[in-house]
Amino acid sequence: MALAVGCRARPGKSRDNKTGSWRVFKPVFDREKCTKCGLCMTLCPEGCIHETEEEFVAPDYTYCKGCGICAEECPGEGIKMILEEK
Template sequence: MALSVGCTARPGKSRSNRTGSWRVFRPVFKHDKCTKCGICALVCPEGCVEQSEDEFYEANYEFCKGCGLCSDECPAEDIEMEQEEK
């Protein structure tokens, strides 16, 4: 693709960088004790925790770096970190 004038870009381009490949531990949203409070989504530095139609939350593993903040901050302790199998 030809360069933009002056090194500019329009939104959406960062999504081509799939940061999920960085992950060593994976958050598993168990939806067991979840109260759907949404703290996991709020604290995620990636903004990759999304609410699905059933109002439960899930991490988008394309981008989740596996930092574990959602798991640590979950008041219901309903997100478990599991080692990625590579």
């Protein structure tokens, strides 16, 4: 691998590293219970929870590591962690 001058890298190049493969438990969002308070979006260490086109929030499972902070902190208990089978 050739090094660039100053070992520089393109901004956000870490997206090549698909950390979703680390996941053991998968957060599943309940549309009924969600009040769209946005706490899960703020507290996600990956920053991978976004508002979707259907005006709902959902994590990007390509990068979600399944840490469970969103499920733990959701004030409406609208997120469940489910063992993922791969």
